[in-house]
Amino acid sequence: MLEHGGNLRDAAKRFGRDDWLDLSTGINPRWYPAPALEGNAWHRLPEPDPALTAAAEAFYGAPRMLPVAGTQAAIQALPRLRKPSRVAVSAPSYAEHAHHWAGHGHTLTLTPYDALDVAVAQSDVVVVVNPNNPTGATIPAAQLLQWADQLAARGGWLVVDEAFGDTTQHNSVAAHTARPGLIVLRSVGKFFGLAGIRLGFVAAHADLLRDLADLLGPWTISGPAQQIAQAALTDSAWQAQTREQLQASGERLRALLAAHGIQSNGTPLFQWWAEAQPEAFWQHMAESGVWVRLFTQAARGIRLGLPPDEAGWQRLQAALTEWTRR
Template sequence: MSPAGRDEEGRHDVGSPIAHGGNLSHARALFPKAPEPWIDLSTGISPYSYPYSPIPGNAFARLPEPVLAEELKVIAAQAYGAPSAVHVAAGPGTQILLPIIASLTSKRGRAVVLSPTYAEHARAARLAGLDVTETDDLSRLAEADLAVIVNPNNPTGRIVPKSDLRALAAKMRAKGGLLVVDEAFHDVSEAESVANAVEEGGLVVLKSFGKFYGMAGLRLGFALAHPDLVGLLEDRLGPWAVSGPALHVASEALADEAWRQAMRVRLASDATRLDSLLAAAGISVFGGTSLFRLIRDAKADALFHHLGERGILTRRFEERPEDLRIGLPGPNDWTRMEAAMASI
């Protein structure tokens, strides 16, 4: 098995995690002469972390209080538009929820993933024992027992209309299947959420906390679904699924609507600034969100290496060499990024 988690025929090994952004150790090995510190633009995580209040010392010393977990579910339901707290399951990141959700489908048959997209959805479905098809044809998802759509999509930014999502959820519900809509980047999108439709059943909406709030290391995510499905998820997760520090930070952040609105404006402005840098170098943007831009260009691999040699890591895709995803530089990173782009 190769380090990339592929077998001899180039297929992803079901049990091996798929390569993602954020691996600075690999970047240092690939570009040993690059200047430090590295600027990591490979993940699509906001460069602005939420300014939370000091975490109480007992948040580390004690097991998380159940009442605090229930309070977080109330706040999350309000922030994300779920019908109520009983429609919310919280866990240590949406990543851990993927194979659990896939294993809960009433029919252990076929999963269809709208692709290209975040590759862990397909891997999680295989781990759950489903046969997986990846397609760019939305109509084919109706054939599935488990249908998966990332909306807005990572990395293309593609948006599937809410009406189409609800129609597909109805088809899944009618045959005992399940539609998973991953709204990890919805906070920075014009896409309509389907969170308010989960009571109807046949639908799970995933929400990632760390990307928009710039705190991926906190490991927190939510699944919004019918209460019966939420109960099954929470049984699988067990007690204390969310850490005490995460409960403290997220309860403040999700209740802070003013910060959320201001941050959307700031991220959109930064994304426009990144577009201008790329355009000045003769590189057009193919898609993305205001947390990342996707380039689809024959020069993508050359740009990856050009930036990497200057200590700036971006996200390339082994299976799509003309694609390159670039996240937003932080406030102190623009000077280096601008110099690197100007030297192309």
């Protein structure tokens, strides 16, 4: 398996402490408060609930969506729905995309963001993470739609992973997924902070969603997850308050890093920078009880998310101050 953030058991085993400030995931640390569940949520087989799908389509602005057990389920399944193809995956980006497209007979090319325009002309499938994880880079929706049309004209796909897109809804292309060949992935794990319920959505043409549903099989989303997500997706007051809070927190994080000589990029949920000494920085922060995400391959750098409270902010500031005084 590939390494991901949130692996606090590994952190505790390696560094021998259990008082972690976990900034390694980019998940909203103030998660949606799960409502009380109906008793039958634990008893009934979790057949698909049309109300959940309708709530997702309204929130994401998509004409048709399929609930999946986290976007990871779709990332693993989509390569199995095509014959061997030439696939370009934006790089650096969420590593699971390249990992799974590399199998099933496909020919994979890791493509820098500034070379994606050329890759569209030479590929059958192009995968773009937008906003990008880990760097926060974005591609305008108009450009994505142009690429989608180019690929669809020859039976290709544009897969757009918008897992971190809930704070930048204006740049989403989910509304255009009725057209063949455009596939958008969305997640309730990041903005809503509900990574533990394992739920995401795929927006795409009806034919592709039918094929994907057949491949994934029945009962993919638990009853409790369906009820919690429906409440979150329809709670517009919480959503508006959270967007405002995340914008402020994201700017605070960027400013805190800048005050310590770190020029970063990112989203309201995380910041990333090409750290000159990423391993040393990661080691220092871990020894301070702050768990951040280290990248050592396609993007040598550091990504960190938002502290959950004021004590966390002060702890991060202290660790950063110690780093700059070395």
